[in-house]
Amino acid sequence: MNILVIGANGQIGSELVPALREKFGRNNVIAADKKISKKSKSSNDDKDLFLDVLNKESLEKIVSENDIQIIFHLAAILSAIAENVPQKGWDININGLMNILEVGRNHNIKKIIWPSSIAVFGPKTPKINTPNDTILRPTTMYGITKVSGELLINYYHEKYDLDVRSVRLPGIISNKTLPGGGTTDYAVEIFYEALKNKKYISFLKRDTKLPMMYMPDCISAMIMLLEAESSQLKRRVYNITSMSFSVEEIAQEIKRHIPEFVIQYDPDFRQEIANTWPESINDSLARKEWKWNPSYDLCAMTKDMIQKLKKRVL
Numbered sequence: 001m002n003i004l005v006i007g008a009n010g011q012i013g014s015e016l017v018p019a020l021r022e023k024f025g026r027n028n029v030i031a032a033d034k035k036i037s038k039k040s041k042s043s044n045d046d047k048d049l050f051l052d053v054l055n056k057e058s059l060e061k062i063v064s065e066n067d068i069q070i071i072f073h074l075a076a077i078l079s080a081i082a083e084n085v086p087q088k089g090w091d092i093n094i095n096g097l098m099n100i101l102e103v104g105r106n107h108n109i110k111k112i113i114w115p116s117s118i119a120v121f122g123p124k125t126p127k128i129n130t131p132n133d134t135i136l137r138p139t140t141m142y143g144i145t146k147v148s149g150e151l152l153i154n155y156y157h158e159k160y161d162l163d164v165r166s167v168r169l170p171g172i173i174s175n176k177t178l179p180g181g182g183t184t185d186y187a188v189e190i191f192y193e194a195l196k197n198k199k200y201i202s203f204l205k206r207d208t209k210l211p212m213m214y215m216p217d218c219i220s221a222m223i224m225l226l227e228a229e230s231s232q233l234k235r236r237v238y239n240i241t242s243m244s245f246s247v248e249e250i251a252q253e254i255k256r257h258i259p260e261f262v263i264q265y266d267p268d269f270r271q272e273i274a275n276t277w278p279e280s281i282n283d284s285l286a287r288k289e290w291k292w293n294p295s296y297d298l299c300a301m302t303k304d305m306i307q308k309l310k311k312r313v314l
């Protein structure tokens with residue numbers, strides 16, 4: 001089973017690749033990205049490849065030369081950046097996904113895992129305990145690309161029987177690689193600033209509450225979705241979550257570990273994006289159909305983040 005991870009050096013990819021290599025063997029996991037890390041450049045590792053997802057020929061070459069059967073497609077332009085460069089957001093998020101789906105059907109790829117996002121929801125969606133099947137009318141460019149992506153994966157599944165699977169990820173909190181340009185990034189930055197400067201200026205208001213998840217749970221969700229039997233899956237796209245908190249609530253939790261920590265609020269354009277997203281989402285279908293069950297809540301995640309980051313940041 002040869003696996004290709006696209007966007008391997010991003011926030012999720014940089015932790016998913018080692019987890020997959022540990023589970024399925026080093027030689028069976030190819031890590032591809034447009035940004036090649038210094039480490040892989042210097043090691044000249046033939047399992048770390050350059051790939052621009054918009055270049056379909058190179059994608060096809062990598063897939064056939066490495067006899068790829070499974071693709072994790074993680075390369076994306078996130079919400080805050082996509083608002084500023086809408087055309088680029090569309091190109092990477094949709095034309096990139098189209099390339100994967102086309103290569104998927106032409107090369108008999110067995111499974112494709114592609115994350116969607118809570119950004120598919122919009123101001124008209126119920127804000128609390130948002131169900132799996134609900135109004136999808138996002139008002140952000142990123143959200144529009146994610147809804148279009150969900151429609152596309154459903155289409156390729158129905159029409160070509162391509163096994164594409166997706167989860168709507170909430171904000172992901174992690175301590176290895178920084179997220180790049182999302183609205184939920186504050187929930188990562190706050191830890192670095194709390195440890196380094198004992199102070200953080202939030203770009204979201206104090207009472208802005210969003211669904212979130214700690215990276216170890218995100219990685220296990222990806223692997224569980226990959227391993228789920230087809231007969232377990234009644235749909236292509238699942239809500240998943242593990243906690244929801246406001247900016248003030250996470251600041252309070254950090255203060256329990258770093259009493260001198262202070263937070264200030266200076267909302268910017270990202271507030272407008274956050275205002276259109278749910279406060280909490282209902283993931284009962286993922287729990288029921290493929291036994292999704294996260295391990296970290298706000299308290300456990302905060303404790304672990306501080307422990308891990310302390311060693312590196314201080």
Ligand code: AKB
Pocket residue numbers: 078079080116117118119142169170171172181182183184185
């Ligand atoms: C973002 O903030 O853009 C992402 C997401 C919720 O998909 N983290």
